[in-house]
Amino acid sequence: MRHITPYLLTSLALLAAGLAAHVAITTAPVVAVSLFFVPVVLVSALAFGVLPAFYAVACTMAIAAYFFYPPIFSLAVRDPVQMVDLVIFTGVAAVVAPLAAWARRSSRRMQQLYEVGGYLAAVAETSEIPMAIVQQIERVTGLSCTLLLPGQAGWTVGAVSSGATPPADALIAAVATWDPGGRAPRKVVSGPWTLHAVRHGKSLLGGLALHGNSTAIEPVFLAALTELIATALERMRLAERSELARIDARADQLREAIISSMSHDLRTPLAAILGSSSTLERYGNLCSEDERTELAVAIREEAERLEHFIGRLFDLSRIRAGRLHPVIEATDLADIVEPALRRCHGLLERHDLRIELAQHLPMVMVDEVLLQQALINVLENAAKYAVPGSPVLIGAFAAASYVELFVRDSGRGMTPEQSRQAFDQFYRATDRAEEPRGSGLGLTIARAFIEACGGSIVADSAGLEQGTTMRIRLPLVAAGTAADEDHRGVAE
Structure with a gap:
C-alpha cells in the first residue's frame, strides 16, 4: 500500500486539475490545457519523486488528448497548435520533474546529514561515539556497517551495527594496507562489503565498511557522511589525548608530592635521630641524667614517627595491590x-x-x-x-x-x-x-x-x-x- 499511495494521490490531483481545466474551457477559450497540469507534475516530483512525476506527465498527455483536444474521446490530436502544446509540455515536464525530484532528494539528504551531525555532537561519552556512528549510518543508508579504528596495537573493529557479521580479519587486512598520509580509495572486500576511508585532513582516522550496494548511495552524500564521522572521531581522539595529558599531569603532581613527602617525612625524623644520637655520643658524659633521658625520648619519638610513616606507605601498598580482605x-x-x-x-x-x-x-x-x-x-x-x-x-x-x-x-x-x-x-x-x-x-x-x-x-x-x-x-x-x-x- 505504501508504494501505490503516491500514484493514488497523483491521480486525485490530476482529476482535480482536469475538473479545473473543464471549468475554464466552458467559461473562456483555452488553448494550452496542459498548463493546468504543470503544478501537478511539479508537486508530484517534489513530494514523491521522479516516477510519480512521469506518471503524471503520461496521464496529462492522455487526459488532454482524450477529453480536451478534438476529436473528443480519441487519443488522436490533429490540431498542430495542440500538438505543439503537448510536445512543449512533455519537454518542460521531462526537465522539471527530475530537477524537482533531485531537489527533494537533496533536501532529504541535507536533513539526514543535519540529524546525523546533531546526534553525534550530542553524544556525551566519547566511548559511545563508535556505536552511535554505526547506528546512524545504518539508519540513513539502510546498510549494515562496521567501523574500524586504529590503535596502538594496530587496527581493530570499533563498532558493528546490529545484525552485521563482518569479515573482521579481511577488513582489518585491507585497511592496514592504506597509506595513513596518502589517498585511500574505496575498496571492495569479501563480496558485498566495501571499505571507505574516514579522513580528517591528512590523518586517517578510521575505515567504514558497508554491507550491500553502497554504489547506490550518492558519492557526495557518502563523502559528507564520512566528513561527519571524521569530525566525531577527531573529537574522540582529542578527548583521549586530553585525558592522557590530564593523567600525565596528575602523575607529575603525584611524583612531586611523593618526592616532597619523602624528603620531609623521612629526612626530618632521621635528622632529629642523628642529632640526638650524635649529642649523646660526643657529649653524653657531660650531660645530666635528665638531659640524657630527654635525648633518648627524642630519639624514640622520632623513630616512632618514622615507623608510623613507613607503616602508612605499607598500608597504601596493600590497598593498591588489592590485598585488603577485612574480617567483618x-x-x-x-x-x-x-x-x-x-x-x-x-x-x-x-x-x-x-x-x-x-x-x-x-x-x-x-x-x-x-x-x-x-x-x-x-x-x-x-x-x-x-x-x-x-x-x-x-x-x-x-x-x-x-x-x-x-x-x-x-x-x-x-x-x-x-x-x-x-x-x-x-x-x-x-x-x-x-x-x-x-x-x-x-x-x-x-x-x-x-x-x-x-x-x-x-x-x-x-x-x-x-x-x-x-x-x-x-x-x-x-x-x-x-x-x-x-x-x-x-x-x-
Whole structure:
C-alpha cells in the first residue's frame, strides 16, 4: 500500500486539475490545457519523486488528448497548435520533474546529514561515539556497517551495527594496507562489503565498511557522511589525548608530592635521630641524667614517627595491590572509639576534646582493626589542623540503616573543591609553611579502610575558617546475623 499511495494521490490531483481545466474551457477559450497540469507534475516530483512525476506527465498527455483536444474521446490530436502544446509540455515536464525530484532528494539528504551531525555532537561519552556512528549510518543508508579504528596495537573493529557479521580479519587486512598520509580509495572486500576511508585532513582516522550496494548511495552524500564521522572521531581522539595529558599531569603532581613527602617525612625524623644520637655520643658524659633521658625520648619519638610513616606507605601498598580482605563482624562502636582516642592522646591533649556518643548505639558490621586505624587517621588529621585549645568533637548517632560516626574540628575548613580532593593520594589542602605538614596519605588510607568495611566517608565543611566535619557511615548488623559469624581473613 505504501508504494501505490503516491500514484493514488497523483491521480486525485490530476482529476482535480482536469475538473479545473473543464471549468475554464466552458467559461473562456483555452488553448494550452496542459498548463493546468504543470503544478501537478511539479508537486508530484517534489513530494514523491521522479516516477510519480512521469506518471503524471503520461496521464496529462492522455487526459488532454482524450477529453480536451478534438476529436473528443480519441487519443488522436490533429490540431498542430495542440500538438505543439503537448510536445512543449512533455519537454518542460521531462526537465522539471527530475530537477524537482533531485531537489527533494537533496533536501532529504541535507536533513539526514543535519540529524546525523546533531546526534553525534550530542553524544556525551566519547566511548559511545563508535556505536552511535554505526547506528546512524545504518539508519540513513539502510546498510549494515562496521567501523574500524586504529590503535596502538594496530587496527581493530570499533563498532558493528546490529545484525552485521563482518569479515573482521579481511577488513582489518585491507585497511592496514592504506597509506595513513596518502589517498585511500574505496575498496571492495569479501563480496558485498566495501571499505571507505574516514579522513580528517591528512590523518586517517578510521575505515567504514558497508554491507550491500553502497554504489547506490550518492558519492557526495557518502563523502559528507564520512566528513561527519571524521569530525566525531577527531573529537574522540582529542578527548583521549586530553585525558592522557590530564593523567600525565596528575602523575607529575603525584611524583612531586611523593618526592616532597619523602624528603620531609623521612629526612626530618632521621635528622632529629642523628642529632640526638650524635649529642649523646660526643657529649653524653657531660650531660645530666635528665638531659640524657630527654635525648633518648627524642630519639624514640622520632623513630616512632618514622615507623608510623613507613607503616602508612605499607598500608597504601596493600590497598593498591588489592590485598585488603577485612574480617567483618558485629562490633560495638565503643570498642573502636576508646582505643583510637588512647592512641591519639598525645595529639588531642592540646585540644578541648568532646565526646558525644549516643546511648545504646546498635552494633555495626565492620573490621575492628581497619576501622580503628581509619578513625586514628581522621583524629590525627583533625588534631593537626585544629587551632590549639579549640574543641575537637567526636560523636555518633544511629539512623535507620546506618550509624554515623563523625569527627568535627574548628580548623581552617575547606572549599567544596578541597572537600572533594581531601581523600586523594598525597593531597594537602594547603602548602603554606605555617600549616602542619603530613604525608598526604592519612585520609586516603582511612577511606580505603572504611570502604573495605562497607562504609563511606565524606568531608563536610561550610567553607574556609569554618572547620571540617568528617562523616563516617557504617552498616548496621542485619537482623539475625550472628556476632561470631566466620568471615574472610585479612591478607597481610
